[in-house]
Amino acid sequence: MLNVDSAPPVPGLDAFNAQGAEEAEAGLLACCASRVFAREVAALRPYRDLDRLAEVAEAVVLGLDWSGVREALAAHPRIGEPPREGSPAAGSEPSGDRERPSGKHSGRPPERHPAREAAWSRGEQAGVDTAGREVLDRLAEGNRAYERRFGHVYLICATGLSAGEMLARLTERLGNDEDTERDVVRTELAKITRLRLAKLLGAAP
Structure with a gap:
């Protein structure tokens, strides 16, 4: 009998669960470019x-x-500006070709895929096209004002x-105090991460 409460299968979930730690973390960094995030989420598989x-x-x-x-924010382009395809998140570095033993971690920083992140950012910001x-000029001016006030890029889940x-x-x-705005930024980052996880696993276009 079909279990109507079960979630539909996700094309890439089994593969993600079976990946080595470095490969899984690299995919997760495309969703949220915090190394702590990638390490913790990968470690809790399957x-x-x-x-x-x-x-x-x-x-x-x-x-x-x-x-x-802040590490995650460094991977996001300003709203209305082209993504920085070649810019790695703070602290990451190229790792080259290597073996990735399943379930093990070599201790090297996981390899990111900035071209994929850039493509996702372009799609998410399609509303500016x-x-x-x-x-666009007012967005650019607002970005500058926001960065002067809070010291980091303006982040919003721009999809739709x-x-x-x-x-x-x-x-x-811009009217928020710093603590309020940090809460908003975390919430927006969580929204973006959720959408990107679906893309990573092939559950969204």
Whole structure:
């Protein structure tokens, strides 16, 4: 009998569960470029379904200390600007070809895939593609004002948002105090991470 409560199968979940630690962490870094996040989420495999993986990932993101959040933010382009395809997250370095024994970790930083991250960022920010010059200029000005105020890039889960909506939320968030804004940033990072996990495992286009 079919279990109607079971989650639909996710194409890449079994492979993700079976990967060596470094390979799994490399994929996770494309979803959230914090090494602590990647290490903790990879270490808790296997996951029974995507929902459980997403729940764990969200909890880890929300529990990151601020240095971990800043590391993740460094991989995100400014809203309205092209992704930086060649820029690794802070502290990561090329690792080259190597054996990846299943379930073991060599101690080297996992290899990231910035081209994949850049492609995802372009898709997530598709709302700026049709924006007029005035809105783009105001976004650029808002980005600068935000970075002066908070010291890091303006992060928003941009999927499905127009450039005008991104700008309106940026303007609203400029009124936050630092603690409030850090909570908002963690929440937005968790949303982005959840969407990217589905892409990583082939459960989303």
